[in-house]
Structure formats: structure tokens, C-alpha cells
Amino acid sequence: MSANxxxxxxxxxxxxxxxxxxxxxxxxGAGALLAFMSFCATGEQPMFWVGTALLPVAFVMDALDGWIxxxxxxxxxxxxxxxxxxDIVSFGVAPAGMAFAAGMRGGWDAVCLVFFVGCGIxxxxxxxxxxxxxxxxxxxxxxxxxxxIPTSLLQVVALAVLAGAxxxxxxxxxxxxxxxxxxxxxxxxxxxxxxxxxxxKTLRIPKP
Numbered sequence: 001m002s003a004n005x006x007x008x009x010x011x012x013x014x015x016x017x018x019x020x021x022x023x024x025x026x027x028x029g030a031g032a033l034l035a036f037m038s039f040c041a042t043g044e045q046p047m048f049w050v051g052t053a054l055l056p057v058a059f060v061m062d063a064l065d066g067w068i069x070x071x072x073x074x075x076x077x078x079x080x081x082x083x084x085x086x087d088i089v090s091f092g093v094a095p096a097g098m099a100f101a102a103g104m105r106g107g108w109d110a111v112c113l114v115f116f117v118g119c120g121i122x123x124x125x126x127x128x129x130x131x132x133x134x135x136x137x138x139x140x141x142x143x144x145x146x147x148x149i150p151t152s153l154l155q156v157v158a159l160a161v162l163a164g165a166x167x168x169x170x171x172x173x174x175x176x177x178x179x180x181x182x183x184x185x186x187x188x189x190x191x192x193x194x195x196x197x198x199x200x201k202t203l204r205i206p207k208p
Contacts, residue, residue: 014078018069021061022082028058029090036094036101048101048163051094055156058090062150084124091149092120095156099191102159103169107182112192119195120149126199144205147197155194 015023035051038044062083069079096113104113123146130145162168174186197203 016069016079017072018065019079019082021065021068022079022086025058025061025065025083026086026089028054028061029086029094032058032090032094033097036097039101048098051098051101052156052160052163055090055094055098055153058086058094059150059153062087062090080128084128087149088117088120088124091152092117095152096191098156098159099188102163103172104185104188106176106184106188108179108184109188112184112188116152116191116195119198120152123147123149123198143207146200146203147194147205149198151198152194155191158190 032051032054035047035054039047039051065079065083096117099109099113126145159168162173167173172185172187177184177186
């Protein structure tokens with residue numbers, strides 16, 4: 001074999017420690033989504049709580065990968081893209097799946113949740129292309145435009161509290177409305193509000 005021939009799994013061999021932690025973020029988000037799907041299919045409540053528990057772990061991984069990259073000085077362009085892709089799974093798709101599992105299963109609920117995920121995708125794409133413009137003299141992004149997507153963990157915590165109190169499924173606060181052929185749980189409008197905050201251009205939040 002030629003010395004210059006590509007080796008098996010050559011892309012994985014280039015991953016830095018921070019990149020592997022970022023992947024753990026994505027793994028937690030994907031695992032949470034599968035747990036919520038399992039709960040919907042079987043009704044086994046422990047699976048709902050497994051999915052819920054994995055999302056804070058994803059948040060810790062998301063914070064840890066940046067810290068490791070800064071401490072080791074071994075960040076990469078690949079790592080930035082990995083971070084965005086992992087974030088949309090853990091803080092976009094998985095929280096929407098949690099809402100569905102918690103009882104927001106009407107047609108209008110689906111529209112709200114898809115809007116939320118779409119806003120998360122758009123927010124991350126905008127951050128990737130504007131990060132250089134937002135970088136201060138120390139080489140670090142100084143502020144966020146719009147709500148950072150990990151703030152969706154607030155939705156996760158709120159739903160977990162409701163579920164723990166038995167206020168989920170058919171007992172969600174504010175009930176449900178029949179609007180045309182579909183049903184809407186007003187609680188799902190919080191996802192619309194949150195998504196709108198993520199794509200806001202005027203909302204600026206200092207980055208710690």
C-alpha cells in the first residue's frame with residue numbers, strides 16, 4: 001500500500017478531543033430523541049425521563065467542547081461545523097420531540113414545533129456566517145444575535161416540571177383548541193415565541 005494512500009476512518013483520525021466531546025453532545029441529543037420515540041410507541045414513562053435527562057448532559061458537552069478547544073488551543077473549522085450540527089439535534093429536534101411526547105400532537109402543534117426547529121437551523125447558519133463579524137479584539141465572539149439555541153433547555157425544564165406534576169398529555173396547561181381541521185395546544189405557542197427569539201436580529205445577548 002502506498003504511504004500516501006488514504007487510511008480507513010481517516011476523518012475520525014483527524015478529530016481533536018474537543019471534536020469528540022462535540023460528538024457526545026450530538027449522541028446525547030439523538031439518544032434523547034430515540035427515548036422520546038420509544039415512550040410514544042410503548043408508553044413506558046421511564047423512557048421519557050431518560051430522554052429528558054440526556055438533554056442537560058448534552059448542554060454540559062456543548063459547554064465543555066469550547067472550553068477544551070480554548071484550553072488546548074486546538075480548535076478547528078471542522079469543530080465549528082460539528083458543534084452546529086450537534087446543537088440542532090440536541091437543542092432543536094430533541095426538544096421538539098419532547099414536546100410531542102408530552103402531548104403536543106395536534107396538527108397546529110406540529111406546525112409550531114417545525115417552525116421552532118426551522119428557526120434553530122436558521123439561527124445556527126446565521127451564527128456560522130457572521131461569527132467573524134461578531135468577534136472582538138481577543139478573538140472571541142462578543143455577543144449573540146438572537147437567543148442561543150441551547151436556551152431551548154428552558155423549554156425542556158418547563159416540560160419536565162409539568163410532567164413531574166402530572167400536567168401533561170391531556171392535562172397540559174391552557175388545554176387544547178380545535179381550529180379548523182387541527183388541534184392546537186396553546187403551550188406550543190411558547191415554541192413559536194422561542195423560535196422567533198432565536199432568529200431575532202435586534203436581540204443581542206453578551207457572550208460569557
